[in-house]
Amino acid sequence: MLGLDKKDTTLxxxxxxxxxxxxxxxxxxxxxxxxxxxxxxxxxLMQRFAIYGILAIGFNILFGLTGYLSFGHxxxxxxxxxxxxxxxxxxxxxVIPGIILSVIVAGLFSVVIGFISLRRSGIYFSILTLAxxxxxxxxxxxxxxxxxxxxxxxxxxxxxxVYASDPQILASASAPEVPHLFGVAMRSSYQxxxxxxxxxxxAGYYLCAVILMLSFYVSVRIFRSPFGMMLRAVKSNQQRMxxxxxxxxxxxxxxxxxxxxxxxxxxxxxSTMDPLAGAERMQWTASGEVVxxxxxxGAGTLLGPVxxxxxxxxxxxxxxxxxxxxxxxxxxFLPDGMESAVIWVVEHFVGPGWHLTLGLLFMLVVTFLPGxxxxxxxxxxxxxxxxxxxxEHAKTETxxxxxx
Amino acid sequence: xxxxxxxxxxxxxxxxxALSDVNLSIAEHSxxxxxxxxxxxxxxLLNCLVGKLIPDTGSVMFDGQSVLGRAxxxxxxxxxxxxxxxxxxxxxxxxxxxxxxxxxxxxxxAFELNALTSIVKQKDIIERAEHMLEDMNMIDxxxxxxxxxxxxxxxxxxxxxxxxxxxxxLLLDEPTAGMARADTNNTIxxxxxxxxxxxxxxxIIEHDMHVVFSLAERITVLAQGSPLVEDTPEKIKxxxxxxxxxxxxxx
Amino acid sequence: xxxxILQILNGLDKGSAYxxxxxxxxxIFGTLGVVNFAHGALFMIGAFCAVTMQRLLTLSFETVDPTxxxxxxxxxxxxxxxxxxxxxxxxxxxxxxWAVPLSILLAxxxxxxxxxxxxxxxxxxxxxxxxxxxxxxxxxxxIVLQEIVKHYYGANPIxxxxxxxxxxxxxxxQLLGFDPNxxxxxxxxxxxxxxxAVIIGAVFAFLQFTTFGMVVRAGMADRETxxxxxxxxxxxxxxxxxxxxxxxxxxxxxxxxxNSPNYHMGMDFLVLSFVVVVVGGMGSLPGxxxxxxxxxxxxxxxxxNEIKSILPGIDQIIIYLVAIIILLTRPRGLLGRxxxxxx
Numbered sequence: 001m002l003g004l005d006k007k008d009t010t011l012x013x014x015x016x017x018x019x020x021x022x023x024x025x026x027x028x029x030x031x032x033x034x035x036x037x038x039x040x041x042x043x044x045l046m047q048r049f050a051i052y053g054i055l056a057i058g059f060n061i062l063f064g065l066t067g068y069l070s071f072g073h074x075x076x077x078x079x080x081x082x083x084x085x086x087x088x089x090x091x092x093x094x095v096i097p098g099i100i101l102s103v104i105v106a107g108l109f110s111v112v113i114g115f116i117s118l119r120r121s122g123i124y125f126s127i128l129t130l131a132x133x134x135x136x137x138x139x140x141x142x143x144x145x146x147x148x149x150x151x152x153x154x155x156x157x158x159x160x161x162v163y164a165s166d167p168q169i170l171a172s173a174s175a176p177e178v179p180h181l182f183g184v185a186m187r188s189s190y191q192x193x194x195x196x197x198x199x200x201x202x203a204g205y206y207l208c209a210v211i212l213m214l215s216f217y218v219s220v221r222i223f224r225s226p227f228g229m230m231l232r233a234v235k236s237n238q239q240r241m242x243x244x245x246x247x248x249x250x251x252x253x254x255x256x257x258x259x260x261x262x263x264x265x266x267x268x269x270x271s272t273m274d275p276l277a278g279a280e281r282m283q284w285t286a287s288g289e290v291v292x293x294x295x296x297x298g299a300g301t302l303l304g305p306v307x308x309x310x311x312x313x314x315x316x317x318x319x320x321x322x323x324x325x326x327x328x329x330x331x332x333f334l335p336d337g338m339e340s341a342v343i344w345v346v347e348h349f350v351g352p353g354w355h356l357t358l359g360l361l362f363m364l365v366v367t368f369l370p371g372x373x374x375x376x377x378x379x380x381x382x383x384x385x386x387x388x389x390x391x392e393h394a395k396t397e398t399x400x401x402x403x404x
Numbered sequence: 405x406x407x408x409x410x411x412x413x414x415x416x417x418x419x420x421x422a423l424s425d426v427n428l429s430i431a432e433h434s435x436x437x438x439x440x441x442x443x444x445x446x447x448x449l450l451n452c453l454v455g456k457l458i459p460d461t462g463s464v465m466f467d468g469q470s471v472l473g474r475a476x477x478x479x480x481x482x483x484x485x486x487x488x489x490x491x492x493x494x495x496x497x498x499x500x501x502x503x504x505x506x507x508x509x510x511x512x513x514a515f516e517l518n519a520l521t522s523i524v525k526q527k528d529i530i531e532r533a534e535h536m537l538e539d540m541n542m543i544d545x546x547x548x549x550x551x552x553x554x555x556x557x558x559x560x561x562x563x564x565x566x567x568x569x570x571x572x573x574l575l576l577d578e579p580t581a582g583m584a585r586a587d588t589n590n591t592i593x594x595x596x597x598x599x600x601x602x603x604x605x606x607x608i609i610e611h612d613m614h615v616v617f618s619l620a621e622r623i624t625v626l627a628q629g630s631p632l633v634e635d636t637p638e639k640i641k642x643x644x645x646x647x648x649x650x651x652x653x654x655x
Numbered sequence: 656x657x658x659x660i661l662q663i664l665n666g667l668d669k670g671s672a673y674x675x676x677x678x679x680x681x682x683i684f685g686t687l688g689v690v691n692f693a694h695g696a697l698f699m700i701g702a703f704c705a706v707t708m709q710r711l712l713t714l715s716f717e718t719v720d721p722t723x724x725x726x727x728x729x730x731x732x733x734x735x736x737x738x739x740x741x742x743x744x745x746x747x748x749x750x751x752x753w754a755v756p757l758s759i760l761l762a763x764x765x766x767x768x769x770x771x772x773x774x775x776x777x778x779x780x781x782x783x784x785x786x787x788x789x790x791x792x793x794x795x796x797x798i799v800l801q802e803i804v805k806h807y808y809g810a811n812p813i814x815x816x817x818x819x820x821x822x823x824x825x826x827x828x829q830l831l832g833f834d835p836n837x838x839x840x841x842x843x844x845x846x847x848x849x850x851x852a853v854i855i856g857a858v859f860a861f862l863q864f865t866t867f868g869m870v871v872r873a874g875m876a877d878r879e880t881x882x883x884x885x886x887x888x889x890x891x892x893x894x895x896x897x898x899x900x901x902x903x904x905x906x907x908x909x910x911x912x913x914n915s916p917n918y919h920m921g922m923d924f925l926v927l928s929f930v931v932v933v934v935g936g937m938g939s940l941p942g943x944x945x946x947x948x949x950x951x952x953x954x955x956x957x958x959x960n961e962i963k964s965i966l967p968g969i970d971q972i973i974i975y976l977v978a979i980i981i982l983l984t985r986p987r988g989l990l991g992r993x994x995x996x997x998x
Contacts, residue, residue, distance in 0.1 A: 003522055069787045119983060123690055123786045123937075127929050128982060134926050135975035143968025218520075226508055226526060227519040229497070233505050236494040243454065243492070244506045245480035245569065247514040254517055284926065288794055295791065348806060356802035362795025366788055367780065 008220050011302060015216050019209040022046050023199045030196035037326070038318060043189055043202030044273070045317050049310050050208035051269045054215045056293040056305030058262020061222060062255045063291070064300035067235035069126045071287050072113065072133030076106040076260040078140060078282030080267025082153070085160045085277045092170040093162070093179050095186065095207070095272040099265065106264020107257055114256035118249055121238070133284055141279040159278035179272045181207060186272050208269055212306075215262060220302055222258070231255050263290075292358070296365050298372025307373055312358070319357055322350040407432040407573055407605050408453070413462030415448055422448040423459065424629045430573070430622075435599055435606045437616045440626035446609045449626070450577055454486050455479045467572065477514050485566035487576045491558035495551030499542060499561060502550050503533040506565045532568065540564035540594075556587035563594065567602070574598075576608040580615050592618050617641070657828055657837045662955045664827065668844040668913055670951020671851030672698075675906035676928035677935060677943035678858060679899035685875035685938045686895045689778055690786050692793040695925025696800040697900050700769065701762050701907025702916035703804055706813050708758035708908075712738055712751045753818045755912055762908040763901055770900025774893050797921065805918040812915035817843040843912050850909050854902060855944055861898075862940070871895060875938060930978040936991025946989055950974050 004012060018025065027041030040046070059073055083105040084098030091097050117128040145156030154160055162168075176185040186204035193199075222228045230251050233241055241248045271277055280286070289312070297308025327343045327350070334342060349357045369376050406429035415423040423445045430436045440446050451457040453464060455476040464471050471479050480486075494502050507529045512518070524530075537543040540560050545553065550561065559579060566574055579595070580588040592615055599606060599619070610616045616623065617637050624634040625646050633645055640646055676698050683691050715734040723731040739747030750757065777796065781789045816822070821842040828838030862868035871891060873880075907916075914920065931950055935942030956962065958970035981988065 003520075005522075005524065067787070069790065071790075116979060116983060120986060123790070124933065124982065124986070126787075126790060127933050128979065130926060131930055131975040131978050135972045138971035138975075139968065141971075143971055146967075149967075221522070222519050224522050224524075225519045226504075226512075226521065226523055226529075227517060229501060229505065229523060230508070232497060233494050233501075236496040237492060239488075240492040240494060241505075242476040243480055243486050243488075244565065245477050245509040245514060246505070247475070247477050250515040250517075254519075258519075285798075285922070288798075291791065291794075353802065353806065355798055356806070359795045359798030359802060362798065363777070363792050366792040366795065367777075370784075370788065 002217070004220060004224075008224065008302075012213075012217060012220060015303070015306065016213050019050065019213055020206075022049070022205070022209065023201050027197060027199055031198050032196065034329075037321065040314055040317065041200060043187070043200055043205050045313065046202070046205045047208050047269075047273050048313050050205065050212040051266045051273070052290075052293060052309040052313055053212050053306040054208075054269070055263055055266035055290055056297065056309040057212075057215050057219045058259040058266070059290045059294050060259075060299060060301075060305040061219060061231075061262070062259035063294055064305075065223070065228060065231035065235065066252050066255050068118070068121065068252060068256070069291070070117075070129040070256070070259075071126050071284060071291070072117075072129030072131075072136075073259070073263050073290050074282045074284065074286035075113070075133040075136040076110055076263035077267040077270070077286065077290075078136065078277070078279065079109050080106045080264030081271045081277035081281055082140070082160055082267075083264070084268040084271035085162065085275055088162050088168075088179065088271070088275050089160075089166040090169065092168050092172070093175060093177065093275075094170070095179050095181055095268075098179075098271060099211075099268040102264045102268025102271070103261050104264075106267065107261045109264075110257045110260025111253070114253050114260065118252050118256060130284060130287070133282060133287055137279055137282040137284070140282055145279070154277075154279060156279070159276045161276045179204075179275055204273055207272070211265065211269065215265070216302075216306065223302060227251070227254070289358075292362050292365075295370075295372055296361070298374035298376075301372065301374045304372050304374040311373065315357070316354055319350050319354040320352070406430045407467055408607070409463075409465040410449075410453070411463045411465075413449070413452060413459045413464065415445075415452060415457065415459045422629055423452070426462070426626075426630060428624060428631060428634075430605060430607055432572075432605050433603070434621045435595075435608065435619050436622045436624065437608045437610055437620035438624045438626055439610060439613075439616055440632075443628075444626040445629040446626055447577065448629075450486075450575060450609055453479075453575065454484060480509075480569070480571075481514060483572035485569055485571035485574050487559075487562055487566055487574065487579055489578045489581050491555065491562045493550050493558055493562050493565070495549075497550055498546065499548050499550050499553070500533060500537070500546040502561055503536055503565060503568060504529055506568045507532045507536075510569045536564050536568040539567075554587075556583060556590060559583070559587070559591060560594065563591075563598075567598065567604075571604065573605045573607065576606065576610075578610055578612075579608065580610070580612055588612065588615065591615075595619055657833045658959065658961075660827070660831070661838045661840075662959060663952055664838070664840045664844075665958075666952030666955030667848045667948065668951075669954060670948035671848050672906055672910055672924065672947075673928055673931045673951050674944045674947025675851055675854060676903055676924055677931040677947045678855065678940060679902045680928055680932050681935070681938060681940055681943040682858075682895055682899045682902075684932070685940070686871055687774075687778065687782065687892050689781060690789045690793070691778070692790055692925065693773070693797040693800060694793075694899070694903055695921035695923070695928065696797040697766065697769065697903040697921070698907040698910075698924055699804065699916070699918065699921030700800065701766060701904030702815075702911045702914075702920060703808060703907075704762040704765055704904060705755045705758040705815050705908040705911035706808065706916050708761050709751075709754040709815055711761075712736065712754050712757070716740075755815060755817055755909065758908045758911075759905060762904045766901040766904030767897045769904075770897035771893060773900070774896035778896065779889075779892075797925070801918050801921060808916075808918065810918060812917040814915045815911040817846075817912035821846055847909055847913060851906070854905060858898075858902065859940070867891065867894075927974055930974055932988075934978050934981050934988055936988030939988065939990040942988055942990030950977065953977060 023041045023046065026046060027039045029035035029039050055077060062068055062070060080102035083102040087098035087101050113129065113132045117125055117132065120128060140154040142156060144151065145154035146152060147155060147158070175183050179186045181203065184203050186207065187202070189200050189202040191198060191200050230246065234248050234251055238248050267281065270281070293308035293312050294305045295308070296311060297306065298304030324343065324347065327346055331339045331342050347353065365372065408430040410426055410428040413423055413426040426449060438446055438449065448457065452459045453471065455471060455474050455478070458472060466482055466484060469482065471482065494505065511529065534543065537546055542557065542560060542564065545557065550558070553561070580591050583591065595606065596619065598604065608619065620637055622634065623637055623640045625632040625640065633640070633643055635643065676694060680691060680694050683689055683694070713736055715736045717732045717734055720731045720733050725731045736747055736751060738750045741747065742750065777792065781792060824839040824841045825845065826835055826838070827840045829835050831838070862872055874888060931946045932943055934950065935946030953973055954970060957973040962969060
């Protein structure tokens with residue numbers, strides 16, 4: 001189907017089903033139950049799953065295939081966000097021009113940064129991209145964001161947003177005063193109540209979900225293409241590439257630009273979710289987060305980045321919400337002294353301590369699971385499958401022995 | 405006029421003169437060996453031919469065109485393929501994929517952004533790669549991880565990858581270094597077969613005299629950065645200067 | 656002329672910090688072959704050693720003075736620092752005043768222990784892993800260290816004063832024959848520069864004149880050969896890592912009065928220090944020091960009003976611009992050697 005083989009079609013269908021049915025899948029617990037806090041079917045969170053999924057899919061095309069570790073992808077995310085908000089300011093709140101421009105501008109940006117950074121490889125490449133991203137952050141935060149100057153591209157600390165005085169030349173009176181898709185507001189939702197369950201279907205989420213599916217499809221096609229094979233060859237042996245008559249730099253640059261455009265797309269979508277673009281999106285911790293999502297899920301695998309992004313964003317949401325009260329609820333069954341000891345320990349990792357958990361997770365994954373969750377899962381699967389096959393084998397053997 | 409003409413090539417590294425006034429002509433369809441003691445400049449010369457190094461002075465012409473100043477991939481596209489001392493293959497890829505990549509390079513050139521076509525649809529490439537694997541006697545290993553093969557098989561694959569590009573000149577840098585006797589003999593047989601069945605010129609840098617004398621039609625002896633003598637294997641064997649500079653040393 | 660001297664002076668203190676961090680980074684690069692993204696966090700922990708020292712010295716107990724009453728009419732409670740009670744008010748007060756320099760005594764053992772634990776517990780397992788993995792795992796560690804400090808010290812910067820004796824500024828211009836109040840320079844920054852110079856000198860002397868240093872230098876030039884000589888490289892690696900951690904920590908502790916310590920200062924300095932290392936030339940110790948001062952001074956010049964009025968915001972990006980240009984024109988950096996950190 002659509003130029004995919006059987007296995008990839010299945011994968012694609014799984015992703016499509018997950019994306020389209022997310023409001024159900026992520027809300028397994030009835031409202032008001034103690035477990036409801038683990039639900040994730042809110043429009044806001046679901047949109048973030050999809051958007052960061054797109055970002056990680058794009059990052060994986062660069063890092064997973066070529067092995068070039070960029071520490072500057074947040075710059076493209078930020079550039080995409082700013083571009084989209086500018087479209088809202090100049091044209092209208094319709095999200096389509098914003099999304100298109102965010103991809104184009106991020107693409108141009110990544111051509112420039114990629115062209116320079118890719119002249120070096122390995123650690124030098126990482127540091128160059130990091131330097132570019134920090135430079136972009138500084139530019140966005142202060143230099144190009146001085147509200148009193150004539151050239152205020154980013155509106156500095158406050159963040160770029162739409163004001164009543166903005167031209168919005170294409171705005172129509174009937175369209176809502178929030179980001180919308182041909183009149184359908186991004187934040188409009190339909191709620192479905194089934195028994196004590198409540199499912200929310202949000203327009204913004206479904207836009208992101210459809211784009212996520214498209215992004216995933218394109219990434220599958222790239223992985224299975226001769227171009228994708230060349231990128232894996234770059235990672236494997238550049239020397240052999242060169243002596244096989246292949247020019248590696250255009251290949252890596254193309255991968256860099258494609259992944260930069262994915263990041264721009266994700267940035268544009270973030271702006272459709274909330275039309276306020278701030279410089280903090282470009283900070284290098286944000287770049288680090290993308291890296292983490294990709295390696296956590298499994299760099300170089302198709303599904304890994306989506307899994308990683310969902311995992312991180314879900315636990316970020318859940319962990320940050322847990323406070324002392326919740327902990328007391330959980331560990332109330334323990335004897336008093338033990339309860340406070342356990343809470344004292346756990347407290348460090350939840351709520352504002354989420355970043356600590358994130359850092360530890362980072363270290364644990366890199367140390368013990370370099371292939372990421374997807375590869376770990378495959379490993380486990382093979383181990384279990386292999387075991388059962390062996391058991392079966394043993395069974396047939398014992399059965400055949402008496403017969404002889 | 406040979407297919408490869410090296411004229412007055414000099415190369416210095418700081419105070420060390422690695423190559424001085426090297427002149428070399430490799431005749432088309434011949435097997436030409438370059439031998440010499442360690443530090444004679446064999447590798448430096450080879451690197452000057454493939455674009456890894458640029459000589460300080462002199463010229464290197466391949467089929468009437470200068471290779472100087474061109475990047476390795478450009479020189480390869482001109483028709484020179486190189487086999488490395490330690491096999492350079494794509495270890496993370498399968499044997500079949502390894503073989504397909506040079507086929508793509510031959511068909512599409514140095515860069516082609518074919519990101520949305522599927523590999524399985526590239527019938528001509530697949531056919532070509534399979535054919536080459538059959539020639540190399542490796543078709544049963546097609547789905548193997550290239551890195552997990554034996555050294556002899558890696559060498560065989562690398563040579564196959566080079567041949568699939570139909571180069572006019574094949575450069576081999578000590579192709580049997582570090583190999584067991586059986587693997588060495590297999591490689592010699594393979595190279596003999598290539599020489600007999602293909603329209604190709606082979607230049608080989610080698611330490612192992614057994615390999616050199618079983619393959620070469622012409623031999624150039626390099627010593628201290630310049631060619632000492634060039635002749636047929638029979639004459640080289642008895643040449644007093646060579647015995648003194650090279651064979652004498654190892655005897 | 657006076658403006659130039661002033662900017663050079665202004666660049667020295669930041670340059671000193673860059674140089675000290677970059678020195679440690681380079682030592683770790685060169686000897687262990689590890690890219691340590693947690694090195695900035697070590698600098699930050701050093702700065703918090705100064706904060707901790709200040710807090711330790713100002714630990715106090717309360718006594719009730721029945722003769723006085725506070726504004727509510729209750730007997731006045733008086734806080735007395737333990738050190739003042741133990742050593743007498745004069746000595747105690749000056750100990751509190753000298754908290755930052757005294758924190759060196761705390762920082763050295765703390766940093767050596769952290770360095771030891773880090774190397775044995777984590778870094779050791781990454782010697783043979785790809786650079787990407789090293790970057791990622793130390794990046795994770797940096798986040799962890801940063802969050803721990805944030806948890807205990809809060810998110811806000813903590814002002815940590817220099818001793819009263821160094822609080823003013825020195826009129827440097829008058830000394831050189833300029834008008835008064837043209838070139839003034841805070842005393843503590845002079846102290847910091849001198850301190851950095853001493854540390855840098857000590858590290859170089861250590862590497863130059865001790866057998867240990869000789870082996871380390873040989874190891875930086877050619878790791879494999881030194882390993883083949885049968886010298887126990889592992890133990891030396893641990894010591895080198897501890898040393899680099901201590902240098903970063905001392906740099907941080909003494910920097911506390913210049914820049915009130917906050918939990919993310921390490922990250923800010925780390926990115927710049929990496930740039931410094933790259934500009935200086937990966938694996939070159941003199942390169943790291945030279946580039947540290949060079950970039951510090953350049954940054955100071957870029958923040959002059961005269962320059963900012965022509966190129967607004969140039970101070971924010973100058974270091975990155977310079978790094979990008981240098982990396983493209985001299986890929987090995989200013990003093991880099993061939994073959995270091997190249998694949």
